[in-house]
């Protein structure tokens with residue numbers, strides 16, 4: 244069993260992307276397996292929990308193909324061949340591992356089958372209550388039996404009746420998305436309309452994924468109804484990052500003055516983002532940039548600026564929507580000023596561990612002041628935490644929450660038994676290392692006149708060093724090309740400026756090289772045509788054009804370390820980088836190089852305009868080393884560039 248050691252960090256500056264959402268991944272594997280047709284799932288969570296659900300579907304006759312995997316963990320992109328609701332009897336017991344969601348959702352499906360099957364799981368799962376799903380499923384006429392050592396617990400034996408399930412209306416005694424989903428999934432196999440009413444809102448991934456797979460359901464306040472006999476239709480889906488995994492980093496950054504953290508592509512389903520609302524109420528500075536709604540689930544980027552948090556009271560109606568985040572919010576409470584009150588959360592006692600008791604024990608071990616209640620706890624924040632040797636209690640979220648606490652505790656904190664982290668957050672340790680030892684991205688700036696060999700050298704260096712290569716000339720060319728498309732004269736500066744607001748300019752990276760789309764179009768070779776050559780320098784002289792593009796060029800550094808080539812990279816875009824080169828060649832040589840490419844480029848005219856313009860003219864930037872490539876081969880230039888960069892400390 245492995246342990247993770249952490250020592251406090253003073254700052255946290257990173258851009259990370261957490262793995263795919265666990266709740267959606269389970270549902271995606273099940274629905275794609277039940278659907279008619281082939282579904283491609285991207286950003287599937289490659290965790291043990293979700294792998295178990297995938298294997299469960301496979302043992303019921305669903306075939307799948309892995310398109311991409313996270314080495315050492317599991318599939319992240321896959322294609323599932325749906326069975327159109329016709330499942331086969333499994334040969335073996337179905338093992339759900341540590342996953343309560345997997346077991347309860349699959350129970351809804353298996354209870355409805357004419358064959359018998361057994362659902363089992365690890366020791367922790369075999370002690371979690373299954374009565375809550377057995378009751379409604381039995382009401383539907385399902386045969387279902389809990390054969391575990393502990394009463395009402397797994398292994399569960401389900402199905403095997405030739406009779407079709409009967410539709411029921413079920414008033415759920417507790418707010419549980421797993422119970423709701425188990426009944427609705429069983430309802431797909433039942434006659435007539437099955438409905439559930441939840442006492443409070445719970446996560447609605449099942450309703451959303453039903454819609455994505457073209458299952459008609461009716462949602463009326465807290466009541467959800469579905470007609471049996473429908474066949475889900477295959478439909479590709481992208482799974483956004485799991486906000487419950489993002490929560491660990493949100494707390495770490497929000498409670499650390501001076502921190503700046505960006506978490507990209509996080510699922511922001513309104514029934515899941517209560518953790519963000521609570522942290523904002525605690526005074527956290529969190530910016531939410533929505534990107535889109537894909538496959539029925541909204542997602543976006545979260546940017547957190549660290550500061551001092553204040554304690555808060557978690558409202559009863561918030562509890563179901565942030566139940567998984569309570570352990571790390573309790574850590575936030577210990578780091579905050581004032582009191583943090585968590586009540587109405589007795590559900591925490593039947594999670595992967597008794598999370599009230601395990602959180603209280605670990606917080607006390609670190610010196611926090613905590614009072615334990617049957618249904619929650621009260622934390623008086625502000626006491627400095629000290630390092631401790633802690634147990635994870637076989638609970639992934641307890642392990643991760645206290646690793647975050649360790650980032651703030653004096654001394655070296657050790658959390659034992661951390662293997663379970665893989666059940667929800669494969670790659671957590673990698674992200675932890677990134678946060679603890681951030682390696683800032685750097686830029687290599689290459690400037691020079693036209694056809695001096697800048698792009699060639701930049702491309703080779705990027706390949707050798709494993710960096711991204713950004714061609715900024717293509718960005719100016721794209722604006723020049725767009726002005727032609729819009730029929731704007733190159734001398735019509737006002738017209739060009741007005742056009743900038745009208746076009747959708749996207750700068751991205753493909754195959755580690757830059758790509759520019761104007762209104763969704765990659766102009767490709769058209770960027771190097773004469774019409775563009777003859778107007779690009781005039782367009783590049785417009786300060787508004789330069790301001791827009793320089794900002795986009797600087798943004799590229801967020802994606803990783805890079806080699807960027809152009810005219811003003813060392814002087815304006817990245818004036819602070821120590822790695823600056825100026826690649827030159829005689830005009831004669833440059834003209835010859837262009838004509839060898841079959842291009843009648845107005846190289847000398849452009850050079851004149853680029854060097855003489857007022858804003859950011861082509862100059863040898865301060866600190867840049869000049870390489871005159873007139874008499875050198877490409878290999879010689881690249882070798883020379885490498886040795887100069889090494890001498891500058893690369």
Ligand SMILES: Nc1ncnc2c1ncn2[C@@H]1O[C@H](COP(=O)(O)OP(=O)(O)O)[C@@H](O)[C@H]1O
Nearest residue numbers: 693694695696697698699836840872875876877
């Ligand atoms: N040192 C060199 N020797 C010979 N040809 C070169 C050399 N460097 C670049 N070239 C060639 O010159 C042309 C222009 O080079 P390129 O890298 O596109 O220049 P730039 O990006 O500065 O406009 C290309 O065809 C390239 O293969």
Ligand SMILES: Nc1ccn([C@H]2C[C@H](O)[C@@H](COP(=O)(O)OP(=O)(O)O)O2)c(=O)n1
Nearest residue numbers: 693694715716717719779783809810811849
């Ligand atoms: N950083 C940059 C890059 C290019 N430009 C302008 C000036 C150049 O004449 C055009 C086209 O640049 P590009 O690098 O594609 O030109 P060459 O490949 O060197 O001929 O864009 C600029 O002003 N600033």
